[in-house]
Amino acid sequence: MRFWWWIPLALFALFLGVAAYQLTQPKDEFVPSTMVGQPLPDFDLRAAHPDRPGLTTADFRDGRPRLLNIWASWCLPCIAEAPHLETLRREGVDIVGIAIRDRPEDVARFLATHGNPYSRIGADDLSEVQLGIGSSGVPETFVIDGQGIIRHQHIGDVRAEHVAVLLEKLQEAAE
Amino acid sequence: MTQLRHPGKSRDCFHYRLAKQRQIPAFVGMTIILLALCSPVAAQQSLPPAPYAYKQLEDPRQEAEAQTLMETLRCLKCQSQSIADSDAPMAGDMRHQVRSRIAAGEEPEAIRAWLVARYGDYVSYAPAVSETTWPLFAIPVLLLLGAIAVIWRRVGRRS
Numbered sequence: 619m620r621f622w623w624w625i626p627l628a629l630f631a632l633f634l635g636v637a638a639y640q641l642t643q644p645k646d647e648f649v650p651s652t653m654v655g656q657p658l659p660d661f662d663l664r665a666a667h668p669d670r671p672g673l674t675t676a677d678f679r680d681g682r683p684r685l686l687n688i689w690a691s692w693c694l695p696c697i698a699e700a701p702h703l704e705t706l707r708r709e710g711v712d713i714v715g716i717a718i719r720d721r722p723e724d725v726a727r728f729l730a731t732h733g734n735p736y737s738r739i740g741a742d743d744l745s746e747v748q749l750g751i752g753s754s755g756v757p758e759t760f761v762i763d764g765q766g767i768i769r770h771q772h773i774g775d776v777r778a779e780h781v782a783v784l785l786e787k788l789q790e791a792a793e
Numbered sequence: 794m795t796q797l798r799h800p801g802k803s804r805d806c807f808h809y810r811l812a813k814q815r816q817i818p819a820f821v822g823m824t825i826i827l828l829a830l831c832s833p834v835a836a837q838q839s840l841p842p843a844p845y846a847y848k849q850l851e852d853p854r855q856e857a858e859a860q861t862l863m864e865t866l867r868c869l870k871c872q873s874q875s876i877a878d879s880d881a882p883m884a885g886d887m888r889h890q891v892r893s894r895i896a897a898g899e900e901p902e903a904i905r906a907w908l909v910a911r912y913g914d915y916v917s918y919a920p921a922v923s924e925t926t927w928p929l930f931a932i933p934v935l936l937l938l939g940a941i942a943v944i945w946r947r948v949g950r951r952s
Contacts, residue, residue: 649869719840719882744843744884752911754869755883782846 651752659750663740666717673740681764683791684712691728693756698730699784707735715739763791845892846885862901865918
């Protein structure tokens, strides 16, 4: 009978242990999109930069997979990923951009300083397309197949080690 | 780099907490330092907010519907706040979506479903019974039944 009396205390210790363990774990703040596998929403964005055309959903339906990069000139990690996007472009990848809440002069300054890997850049002033594809911040990079279906989401800046992963996902999207 | 991903975050959350706690004088110096550190945010804010980010709907009944919904949608940048609470630009854009969709006659629950289809249950503060959340609803019921059984036995034994 006495043995049973210890059960509440043991349960309490178990809860304490679980709570203590969870507190030591790093918090995962990424919110993955549940749109992977779904088609892109319909949109028609004006050009964010005079040198590049704007972006519409129809641009993705040419049978060729490409990267859709969600970025902004005010975003610091976007500077860090710029050289890796350039590497991808030199590998022959078509990269289209969507600039979130950005002004043409700021976009122009960013591209002049950090390079322009984009073939098209649309301006999303109300974050409408961003919300439409389930992106929760900048930068994020999506692999879109030749039918305009979202195949993969990369959250955060693209680093050197992600280049091979994205090339592989593009390859998968082409099959 | 995780904390750098959303440059607006620290400042937006910090501001809000200050207003709530009414400890403004003690933190004025810190705020100034933080604002100085967050200079890229200034560029982000220079684009005017979405039309319905801070403007209420004309129809008070529609605005009330929008407000109720916005209080139960999570701000994706300041993740402990609702979009009604947050000054993050993205929360403003989400409020614009909610208000303009309600003005167009969309049902609040349809708007919630639209967001959940994009961000998962995480975006909604309204608890829903699902494959992963059912224990949260089942365990209290089981505990209550267990407690009733124990009390029943004790009371029964004494009488």
